[in-house]
Amino acid sequence: MINRAEFKITYKDHKLSEDEWRTAWLKMRMGRFGASQAYRVMSTSKSTGLETYVREKVAEIVTGDREGVFTNQFMEHGQTYEISAAKEYMERNDTILILNTYCTIGEHIGASSDGIDSVNNIVVEIKCPQYKTHLNYLMIETGKDLLSVNKQYYTQCQMNMWALNYEHCDFITYYPPSYLDYPVTHYKQIRIDRDQEFIDNLVARLQIAIDYKIDLLKKIGYTKTKAISQG
Secondary structure, three states, rough: OOOOEEEHHHEEOOOOOOOHHHHHHHHHHOOOOHHHHHHHHHHHOOOHHHHHHHHHHHHHHHHOOOOOOOOOHHHHHHHHHHHHHHHHHHHHHHOOOOOOOOEEEEEOOOOOEEEEEOOOEEEEEEEEHHHHHHHHHOOOHHHHHHHHHOOHHHHHHHHHHHHHHEEEEEEEEEOHHHOOOOOOEEEEEEEEEOOOOOOOOOOHHHHOOOOHHHHHHOOOOOOHHHHHHHH
């Protein structure tokens, strides 16, 4: 069973460069079910759902290669402006965010939020999408609306709250104002409250994924001892 007592949070060592931190971060993520893809454990889709996600995690463990990492110009765009969005959030809310963290719950689960307000117990999730997607988020009126607009991000927010044991998440949609020809809304923050019923279902599905992962590893004869000796 998933044991929250096994919670651990890792902070970026100030001595590490960004590239070194990213390498360490990827290593911690390897083989773990994470918040950004947690929506997949809720899915029965043959191409992208729970079983496929579990097999991808098994492949990561066995090969040491995160084959599922996918980056494109839109993701790079988002990563470039996340810091600007985080700074604006801190200014607007008169708070400090802890960036560059990774939390784990045992050896099977991990979560990495874009920011943590540890004073007010709020987790922050930042998205810097293309404008047509940004516009969709601007139309959201309540946190619950995000579930129908983007279930993946709603699940991500809920899993981050569960992992950190927080009650609230601020979802930020940000479009660089320098990209706009007209001074319209470039920033919006939406409060997402903890949805315990949703989280209970998510945790139950995570347990199914963990059990399937362990079973697959046994079937292929994987052991940590062998992995160490081969390394």
